[in-house]
Amino acid sequence: MKKLSGLVMIGVLITLSSLPWLLSVSASASLLTQQNTQGLDDELKHFAALDPIDTHTHVFENDPAFHTMLNRLHLHLVDICVFTDQKPSFPTLQAQIDSALAVTRASKGHVSFCTTFDPFKFRSPNFAADTIQQLDRDSKNGAVAVKIWKNIGMELKTSEGKFVMPDDAVFTPIYRVIAEHNMTLIAHVAEPNSCWEPPNPASPDYDYYKEHPEWYMYGKTDHPSKEQILAARDHLLAENPKLRIIGAHLGSMEVDVDEMANRFDRYPNFAVDTAARVAYFALQPRDKVRAFLLKYQDRILYGTDLEYGRKGDSGSLQEWESTYLRDWKFFSTNETVEFKGRKVQGLQLPDSVLRKLYRDNAIHWFPRMTNMAQK
Secondary structure (H helix, E strand, O other): OHHHHHHHHHHHHHHHHHHHHHHHHHHHHHHHHHHHOOOOOHHHHHHHOOOOEEEEEEEOOOOHHHHHHHHHOOOEEEEEOOOOOOOOOOOOHHHHHHHHHHHHHHOOOOEEEEEEOOHHHOOOOOHHHHHHHHHHHHHHOOOOEEEEOOHHHHOOEOOOOOEOOOOOHHHHHHHHHHHHOOOEEEEOOOOOHHHHOOOOOOOOOHHHHHHOHHHOOOOOOOOOOHHHHHHHHHHHHHHOOOOOEEEHHHHOOOOOHHHHHHHHHHOOOEEEEOOOOHHHHHHOOHHHHHHHHHHOOOOEEOOOOEEEOOOOOOOOHHHHHHHHHHHHHHHHOOOEEEEOOEEEEOOOOOHHHHHHHHHHHHHHHOOOOHHHHOO
């Protein structure tokens, strides 16, 4: 008993002698956290506490100020490459890939890379082989996903003038390889309903089609309907059950959550991101949207479609933070939030659902995000 008392006394003395060091370490950690989030809005501090993942961004510049923002917000990104032939000023495919890799490597685990391919080469007899060779290389360089864009279904044509759809057989071996590499397909196919409707200044996308009339389909009867494009996307889902597919921009089913619910029930390999479409949740009945997000809480990933580093089109760091603040208030509080002049009440989702929306679902649907899963 005396031996035990002596040991207890020794333990107490050791603990007391170590107390100043323990307090110093605790104080240093607390100070580091305070410094890292210094100047953040209180709501953004709650956002940052989740180690959030924005699954839909386009970062073209490896800027130290940008990486500082990522650190302050504890923010992680999926940096997505997009191929277009309509903008001569737009970076080439390889330039985008090189830029995304540079941003990823400099980010210290904050950025993951999503590659793409040139679909306009589909007529080449070596199209599939060449594309697969590129995707093999991008996979070795850490790509977590591959993007297809709306030019498939809305621009790409055969020599006979037929529009090439996302379920075209020419893409079948490419989709198979994406699945074999355990990468995810991000599919931006079709556009919002307003793309096919008369001009409406109240639409969230009115300004976009004013600036990009080439994508405005109203009156263009020689182009496929939205229904035709989405039917092809659904066929792609059915034909590739082992391929995880993220429907970008709410899967272009933005006006009614019932449309998304219908696809979720039919296709277990399908999820959507919120990129540039959160405003459409605000246009629908609050209780309906909230019930949808609760029921399908494993199938929605947070994304913004924010850009950085491309002259003339990129958002400022202030715009990035204000977007995160507005969206966070909408999803996490019952405060009034404004989208393009329309004031709505926030959804006040449970903490468990917020964590899935802002983090856990991204890790699940992009399993190659090993650096983020370890956080």
